[in-house]
Amino acid sequence: MAGLMRSGMRVSALARQCSRILIPQQRGYADMAFTLASPTDVYYASANVKQVDVPSFSGSFGILPNHVPSLAVLKPGVVTVFEQDGSNKKFFVSSGSISINDDSSVQVLAEEAHPLDRLDAQAIREGVTKAQHDLSAASSDRAKAEAQIALECYEALQKAVEGH
């Protein structure tokens, strides 16, 4: 009787051990607490999504659940979010930060973030022309750098709208 008890306990302990191994795998597959926000809009708040592609200064990369923890700086470009149902959504971001933590939570905080359909192609073309003009007219280093940044941003915007 005592033997039976002991073996029963061992089985349940083993089962518990196995389930401990299994749980993180399940969680790792399913959970990704994704936040995409700008100061004025929140698009995702700890939402569960499949994959996120982000543009950063060290190159664009995709984030899947259980990505290695990392920090990165956003560069003007398009963030693509693949949702659980397979659809994807695209947002233009200007600048900001990306943090990926070891509990698989991802924060993309942008200074400006807008869905692509909010962008006006005509205004962007005008912006590119103006930025190019400013760049050639800039005399000081500071003005030149500012115009350069504006131009980069406008070109990224243009690329985003045309690729849409």
Add this chain to the structure above:
Amino acid sequence: MEALLARTVPVLTPQWTQVRSMATLKDIRVRLKSVTNIQKITKSMKMVSAAKYAKAERELRPARPFGSGAKAFFEKAELNQDKSQPNQLIIVLSSDRGLCGGIHSGLSRELRNLVNAKPAGTDTKFVVLGDKARGILQRTFKDKFLLSFNDYGRKPPTFADAALVANAVLDQDYKFDYASLYFNTFRSVVSYRVTEQPIFSRDQIAAAGKINLYDSIDEEVLRSFNEYALASLIYYGMKEGACSEQSSRMTAMEAASKNAGEMIGRLTLTFNRTRQAVITKELIEIISGAAAI
């Protein structure tokens, strides 16, 4: 002369008004008028701040996930402040405008207690946004001021404001061991709470407990990330503060209108009583004069 004196009658003032031995009808009328005007002002201030509060509350909603997003890394990377260190930097988010209950004084009181409770040999420096908290804190901690900003609080705070403050803070060469952001967190229309939000320097992030887990971190990324995180946290604090301020002003003005209303009621009563008394007195004079003939 006689007639003039006849109009001055002593009034039995109720206990709860100011002590005044003699009040003419005219005095009461003037006072009634001024209280009515004050009530009009507080009423319209209430309406204005109700509209501003609605806006601030609407803007706070997206700012909250933004703020918690900015906080997430610091919490998850297990950054901790060593509060036994001597030098602290405190960033206070207040505003220029008053008439909003205990928003600014509550914040300043909390900080004064905090600083006064510190042991000797420690140093605290303040960066203060807004004239109200500056005015209060300057009385006691004039030598502890590092920076102060004014012309803040008239309009809703923007990210550009936060970036400006963050830049100014980062440009300071004060070597702090730990730093905190202090602001009022909005809880409901009648309730707010002073909140401390720890902030970190680049070196502290580089020395965090879990930082080794993080991949592809170089100096440049860390610097940009920290600057942006500081601006984001300040922005979040500003939004919380602005919303608490507007809601508190709304409550304060509502209370003021109510008090003015009560005062008007009492004054009207006194006014009518006095008028009655004057009429009665004149009648008595006339009748007794007629009887004497």
